[in-house]
Each structure stands twice: as structure tokens, then as C-alpha cells.
Amino acid sequence: xxxxxxxxxxxxxxxxxxxxxxxxxxxxxxxxxxxxxxxxxxxxxxxxxxxx
Numbered sequence: 001x002x003x004x005x006x007x008x009x010x011x012x013x014x015x016x017x018x019x020x021x022x023x024x025x026x027x028x029x030x031x032x033x034x035x036x037x038x039x040x041x042x043x044x045x046x047x048x049x050x051x052x
Contacts, residue, residue: 010041
């Protein structure tokens with residue numbers, strides 16, 4: 001499942017991960033560290049919602 005930042009609209013896709021911030025492809029959103037932040041706007045993980 002993909003997750004969307006409610007502030008800027010960035011989409012976290014588990015298939016792609018966030019390699020620039022050491023999140024490997026295939027990492028589910030639940031396994032992303034709690035201190036990870038949106039790579040576009042810096043919002044916390046709590047600001048992400050499942051993509052509908």
C-alpha cells in the first residue's frame with residue numbers, strides 16, 4: 001500500500017522505498033523508522049495517510 005503526505009502530496013511507494021534516505025526498496029511503510037521524514041517537505045511519518 002502506498003502512503004501520501006497530507007502536507008505536500010509526496011507518495012511513499014514501498015516498491016521504491018526512499019533510497020536517498022536509506023530506506024531500501026521493498027520496505028513497507030510500517031517498517032520505515034519513526035524518525036523518517038518526508039523527503040520533500042520534512043513532515044513527520046504521522047502526517048502520512050494510506051493512498052485511496
